[in-house]
Amino acid sequence: MSETWTFVCATGELLPGEMKTVFDEVTGTPILVVNHEGTLYALEDKCSHEDFELSSGTFDPKDASIECVLHGARFDVRDGRALCAPAYSPVPKFPTRIEHGGVWTRDDRD
């Protein structure tokens, strides 16, 4: 398991309703970080339907969901669960932290 955190951006560059994508420094996993009402959430930037990048989609703060542009599956950014077809599997969720004025995340899977 990687203990190395990946720098996302300065905290001021990720405001409520905004999102950023980074690649995990160790595993290369694409990670999507979303600021939802001041809380940061990180998911793998990969739709569980056909591996398309979720960051091309739109974040909807009303229900904290992101919609995949390819076929319209939606996921809750707070826990990664699929909210509608054609996706049924959740997207992996990763930790975030704020340190030294920056936002950090990492792929914490084994």
Ligand code: FES
């Ligand atoms: S690839 Fe995302 S809904 Fe099909």
